[in-house]
Amino acid sequence: MKRKNFLGLALAATALALTAAAPAQAQTYKAEYKMSLVLGPAYPWGKGGEIWANLVRERTQGRINIKLYPGVSLIQGDQTREFSAIRQGVIDLAVGSTINWSPQVKELNLFSLPFLMPDYAAMDALTQGEVGKDIFRIIDKAGVMPLAWGENGYREISNSKRAIKMPEDLKGLKIRVVGSPLFLDTFTALGANPTQMSWADAQPALATGAVDGQENPMAIYTAAKLHTMAQKYVTMWGYVADPLIFVANKDIWASWTPADRAIVKQAAVDAGKQEIVIARKGLAEADKPLLKDIAANGVTVTQLSPSEREAFVKATRPVYDKWKNQIGANLVNTAEKSIAARKK
């Protein structure tokens, strides 16, 4: 056999093998992919997930069909188990909060360091800069494919008892917090009585008065109607903010063609950008119209002066220093530098 003919045969065989492989690959696509979320489309968070799913369905002509599972229902509402469940394949895709994943990925506690990020520009400087890339590398190494950033938001404190203007006002208040030990340290330092529970358990606990207060973004406060659960006092202290991260399970990711992976990633980036705008609506504007809506429900909204805010910063500084080392001083230093250099 001449060399040329042999080459031709080999090429033909390869082409045949590729054609044969194509339908087999299509068969590895599932009829439905499960997306986990804490909150559904009535909230900016779930809206972001819905936008992502819709963009993927359109752009893949239905090859990738994503169904939303809000209430972290795939893991029985236990939001702090979400990251492990994504890694293990119980969950195919997720839009999750850095807080809920920080028990598994300690570096995600960065965003929960009290008073690290003074404004939206600081948050953007982290997620859109070097820190964001570092965090994505860490998530990837931890076994989950990171795709895009979104935002839950600045977490403001509410309670049923009194207006909080200084750390002393928190004394003895029973405050529901999410499941990272950093939150217990922060609220203990402020003299409060923090108690960990899931979001699902938090609402009945607030409604019955089993707990006095909680901290969450104002978009959640509004959509969940927390003013009807005795939360008559809100203080805008902006002490931490949790970004959301759009991710995929790695086996699912590997089962898709490179072209489909590119579509899913771009759709996550597009949905994340839209979600951040929705999450900041009514708060990013100078006159913060959302706060007027909240006050119209008979809620006392307290804004802190810079010196009042400073008292909270001072009271929580030992917690910041302790957790800086636990998170990793290098990462926190990079974050501090990025924030100092931010464009305002």
Ligand code: X2X
């Ligand atoms: O549980 C909360 O407070 C919530 C909904 O904000 C998160 O999932 C982090």
